[in-house]
Amino acid sequence: MIRELAKSIREYKKLSIITPILISLEVVIECTIPFITASLVNKIKNGCDLNTIIRYGAVLVIMAVLSLMFGAIAGSTAATASCGFAKNLRKDMFYSIQNYSFENIDKFMTSSLITRMTTDVTNVQNAYMMIIRTAIRSPLMLVFAFVMAFVMGGRMAWIFLVMVPILASGLALIIYKTFPLFKKIFKKYDALNRSIQENIKGMRVVKSFVREDYEQKKFDEAAQDVCADFTKAERILALNGPLMQFCMYVLMIFVLSFGSYTIISSRGLDFDIGQFSAILTYGFMILSSLMMLSMVFVMITLAGESAKRIVEVINEKSTLSNPENPIYTVKDGSISFENVSFKYSEKAKRMALANINLQIKSGETIGIIGGTGSSKSSLIQLIPRLYDATEGVVKVAGIDVKKYDLETLRNQVAVVLQKNILFSGTIKENLRWGNKDATDEELIEACKLACAHDFISQFPKGYDTYIEQGGTNVSGGQKQRLCIARALLKQPKILILDDSTSAVDTKTDASIRKGLKEYMPNTTKIIIAQRTASVEDADRIIVMDGGTINGIGTHEELLAENEIYREIYTSQNKVGDQNEN
Template identity: 40%
Template sequence: MIKLLKNLKPFALSVVIILILAFFQSMADLNLPNLMSDIINNGILKVNAKGASNPDIPYIWSTGGKMLLVSAASITCAIIGSLIASKTTLGLTRNLRKKLFTRIESYSLNEFDKIGSASLITRTTNDITQVQNVVIMMLRMLITAPMMCIGGVILALRKDQALSIIFLVAIPVLIIVIVLIGGGVVPLFKLMQKKVDKINLVLREGLTGIRVIRAFDRQEVEKKRFDEANADYTNTAIKANKIMAGMMPLMMLVMNLTSISIIWFGAKRIDLGEMKVGDMMAFTQYAMQIMMSVLMVAVMFVLIPRAQASAVRINEVLDMKPEINDPKNPMKSSEGEKGYVEFRNVSFNYPGAEEPAISNISFKARPGETTAIIGGTGSGKSTLISLIPRFYDASEGSIIVDGVDIKEMSQEDLRAKIGFVPQKAILFSGTIESNIKFGNDNASLDDIKHAAQVAQASEFISGMKDGFNSPISEGGNNVSGGQKQRLSIARALIRRPEIYIFDDSFSALDFKTDAKLRAALNKETSNSTVIIVAQRVSTVMNADRIIVLDEGKVVGIGTHKELLNSCEIYHEIVASQLSEEELA
């Protein structure tokens, strides 16, 4: 928590102003009982020579006016302090969210896998909200409470030292109650944040997988799953709040007993002539201020552990160092080489895996050529191409792009050379135009139309009511799988990169559209390096170079005809998809 509070440095001036306002507010509040005591002792209960009470009306009006001014000053300080505290806290949490999001964006896929998307969402929203709630209370209460407590004790001692002995009993009892309640509720608060993670996970899976859930008629099962996660969190929260609910009655009991004790013993001291009525009233007010200050601090120290649990989770994200970093002195590729890709004895292991996903891969891909990668499920095709944009870093060997090892280049420079179409087509909420333009912010409408035409998307776009301004829902759920793939391809085309990577990006297309798209791509990418991962033989058979993978190893490299004669695995793949006539 302390580590996160260091982010208040940009708001140091605001914190200083809050401290000053809190000081003046405390002084004003502490002065009110003293003025009230003066009204009672010297105004209302003023005794004349005959022993009769003789209220001094002018004195009452004068001192009452001072009380109104002091109250107004206290209220003004409180309002301004609360306003500045709110703005300061919201500024802090805004900066924290920005830091978290920036850090998360720098993660490799391995870091995402370690924490999980659901937990990252919870940490960016709920956890920061917990910290926000505590910080604003600290700025508004934790600064004022100690001043009120210390000032109240000093003024109470000045009024009557003998009566102040009551505090030696009341305050320890108050602290014991707080410690007992805090000890029971703190572990539950920490547990609640993990329960929120679980709810977020189940909810996210239920929303993103709604089509599968409905297709298999599993609505009731998912509802039960969510109810269990929700009930688990609810029960923990209820248990924590039941313990917290006992705090206020116990606090009020101690405070009321303290008031009764002050009145009881104070009345006896008044009867003995050792104390005035106004002083006892002021003493009672100081006692309430002291007890309320202790109560405010107590509430803070009960809530801080929950924020501390959230702060630890936030710091885990901020402190986790990305495995993939830019070199201190990144190298630039030479101007003469554009689009050259070379794998030199590359191997890669997923963290915790016993066997490497790919082993000892070597090949070259050049501009103007199409390199296709084919193989069975789990052979390492997608893993291989994920290493080129440095989604993961190779465990062994090196990948050379334009004559430079990609680990020696900045990630920005490397990815600027690549137009990547992922296996799972992802679209963002917005319009068709904004999704295609995602690949190049500076693209003109003509560029967008051309990219859509090459990607064979123009026909279905023109059939929509608003054309390129047609809305795309979250995840592209309002368009078909084939349409999503074509829009993803258009997004890569508009980038006009040196290297195109298509990760099984034609699987949802019919054979006619696939053929037309590949023909258009051949013209559009004639000067670029094209790397295609595909399951269909028809997609790769015209490639300049076909790499056949099996269990993460290269078992054949060559053209379609060469591999039919030299690679048994490729022959089996072709035979499973083509008839004997086509194979001949």
């Protein structure tokens, strides 16, 4: 895990090395200052002249300035290195997600991926800053302060060896108690983010069903869950302070009492005021170092779970990959399914598709119809390798789709999915997802074919109209037509419309189908629809039922021979009612 995370340091490796060096110099100077101060106090006690005081004072000022300078520079380099490390982590995660197949994406919840790229990365970033700064400073300070305490205080310094185990044991217990709580918190963070995401995405549904109270209650429960665990963890962590104060006051009482007694008594020959002040300072340094170390351990404990979640995303390998010698040319739009079966997960008990055998000629228009859950979408997702067939072979242009370069295949298979997605940006920018080099004339032509040009022209800014996130400022039908136009700009060998005209009226639907037939006669067109009117003029219609092909034929043939198709057609056209009348 650490090795995987370290790969994201990259260009910030130099700053990550410089920071501990600067911190070490700062610690050495800080630990030397009390020693020089003790020497100055003793000189003053023995009646030194002003020049001696000025000389010592100048040295102390220079050392303080150097310590400040090293600390400030170290703070700057640590901040730059940790922020850069976090930037690279997010970049690596995002790039990894872009390579995921649909199967990989199904493995992670969207809310979980968002939490990992925000909260988890921030935790690792903070831990990394503490590691290259505080985690270096605290042990060094602890060691140097111990050594100097024994140099200055002799036998009195043994008190630190008594107090350190007490403080260390308390801190270890605190960390032990908080670790499992932090593990639980991240899963609850995912649930909280999922609640927020679902609410915002489905805001229109929430308001139309007047379910604000229910959503607020659901959010409150998720937020309270996170709050409860965090509160419990923070309460335990809050014991750090009292424990530190206890050890510090015990130390002060002992040093002040025993030190004062030693100085006042005849033993003062071996122990003076300068040493007394120095050992008190070193005592504070030792305890504060232990306190900082405890915070580092807590942060690392918190970040450890975050790091695991980040590495899971980075290490997740796509279930789809290019072959060793991929084919970069798709000759035509012919499609073949040979004994194809498919299920979404290895753990799934039943196949989504079973024993599919199908031949589609290049340039053919194929309609696919069937009830909800009949696996219509599952069938077409195997063509551009959004998923791979579990059994059998899917071929395009007579070649197994697994032998194609993925990018080449998907550029020649344009899919307009059920869930039409538009991105933040102008209409032009969204359309050019289909072809980044498309001219304005080509954009207009594609939009005319998709019956989108007329409504775009009515916008004050036309094709420069800004589309809000998710296309919330256009209607469902407008969104569908823009997505169809975007797919047309790819000029693919195969065009798949997955129920992508469901939000437009039948007249517009017919106009789109007519335009597609005339504009791209050599392109294979597959139209998935709920309405028989959307597919009745197709060359052939496939009737799906329970993941199998129930029938194939023309509109007339299926009306005469296929019970499922006839039932769908009758229910939609109310033929039965008309015959009764």
